[in-house]
Amino acid sequence: MKTSISQVRYHLFIIVLVGLLVMAVVFSISCGEEEQSTPSTPAPSVPVTEEWVADGTISVGEYSNSQIHGNYEIHWKSDEEYIYAGMKARTGGYVSVGFQPGSRMKNADMVFGFIADGEVTIYDMYSTGDFGPHPPDTDLGGTFDIAEFGGKEEGSFTIIEFKRELATGDQYDNPLLSGVNKIIWSYGSSDSLTRQHSNRGYGEIEL
Ligand code: HEM
Structure with missing residues (x-):
């Protein structure tokens, strides 16, 4: 065919x-x-803002620097007068940073915070020995110099944000300088000033 x-x-x-x-x-x-x-509902997103607010949320753009040490992170920025910092760790206990330590913990100017029953507590402390003690500056005859602070517990994390003068004039606050500043950091599982950390370490922050 x-x-x-x-x-x-x-x-x-x-x-x-x-x-x-x-x-x-x-x-x-x-x-x-x-x-x-x-x-149907958009996933929650991290807020974006350059404004520093001590609200326990580390927003995108709020800090210009950050450093991660395992389950601990620190974010910071500074201007002529102040350092603005946010500490976040996977813990329900305390988070802390120590500025300009000597050997180990000795002579570190510490900021130590935790949340208990929804209330934020922060200490401006100074370690007098290699393994403490690190009493509040006020117990040593110094002054409390955290200008602003806030924080929150979110899931398994504790976040503390604070603002402090770079140089407070208190002998128990080590001045923060332009350039590299040594830090120590730690976090613990309790809301106690005397219970040893679950983790700790060293770092450097540049201003
Ligand atoms: C809360 C009470 C604290 C206690 C009872 C305590 C106790 C100790 C002890 C016994 C050690 C030696 C054992 C080890 O290396 O883990 C140590 C080391 C250390 N701690 Fe603390 N600490 C406290 C808070 C802090 C804070 C708030 C920081 C930082 C802001 C810190 C930073 C360090 C560092 C960096 C080391 C390592 C020293 C090394 O290289 O050997 N500690 N601490």
Whole structure:
């Protein structure tokens, strides 16, 4: 049986038409799936702001520097007068930083904070020995110099934010200098000033 050119054209036309129909159906199904997988409520996102607020949220852009030591992180920025810092650790206990230590903990100017029953407590302390003690500056005859602070517990994390003058004039606060400043850090599982840390270490922050 002979096939005419017009019959071939007709068959080609049908094949192309069916192909287009199949593509249209596949496209509409995949679009439908995408729509279904879009969550009805958007996932919570980290706020973006350059403004420093001691609210226990470390927002994107709030700090210009950060350093991560395992489950502990510190974020900071400074201006002519102040350092603004945010400490965050995977703990329900305390988070702490010590500025310009001598050997080990000795002579470190510490900021130590925790949240208990929703209330933020912060200490301006000074370690007098290699392994403490580190009483509040006020017990040593110094002054409390945390200008502003706040924090919160979020899931398994504790976050403490604070602002302090770079040089307070208190002999139990080590001045923070332009350039590299040594730090020690720690966090513990309790809200106690005397219970040893679960983890601790050394770092450097640049201002
Ligand atoms: C809360 C009460 C604290 C106690 C009872 C305590 C006790 C101790 C002890 C016994 C050690 C030697 C054992 C070890 O290396 O883990 C140590 C080391 C250390 N602590 Fe503390 N500490 C306290 C708070 C802090 C704080 C608040 C910081 C930092 C801000 C800190 C930073 C360090 C560092 C960096 C070391 C390591 C020293 C080394 O290299 O050997 N500690 N601490």
